[in-house]
Amino acid sequence: MSKAEHVAVPADVSELGGALDQHCFVYPQQIPGRKHGPQGYAYYEAYRDWLRDEFSFRCAYCLMREPWLRGSSGFQIDHSIPQAQYPAGILDYDNLVYTCPWCNQAKAGIAVPNPAEVAYGKALQVNEDGIIQAKNDLGLLLIEGLKLDHPELTSQRRLVLRIVRLAEAKNSVSVILNLLGYPDDLPNLRRKRPPAGNTRPDGIHSSCYQLRYRGELGLIY
């Protein structure tokens, strides 16, 4: 199912809204919670498609998106509470977080607040120049724990912001959709059968695949 099948692609960038760079690094202002609850897979990698949808196809810690790295294959699965501290949580869906390799490595072995259980947007803010700032002590902890202010990460954020601004100025709808749109390969979670069921079956209705199928998924986010 491609984007074009259900939603008309606009001819002009302005139809996508203005100030598109402001979509790039917006942490949730509310506690996200979890919409899915698959259970019983024998290895945590089997939860990947659920986690992709759960965390909107981006790293829950730094907000880098699949299209900005190498698609889903460029992403990893993190244990919010590290495996060594919480062996029982290795296959606990609510302990799993979709992450980029950078953040997974930066975080290795330490616990930071679970991004599904805490509103990171109350603690973190990314400025127009790509610099990340803490709004409170939690923000300081997240920046330090995940090295979110590392110069390489700051320059990567700055580059993404510049490309989005340039594409908007040049009215390049396709580049904006590539950068800020949902991936083409949205997982169809309705077809999955978690071995021990799904504690939050209603979440499938609001999965991106189903939203796109019903024509209710936005073109960009």
Ligand SMILES: [Zn+2]
């Ligand atoms: Zn990351």
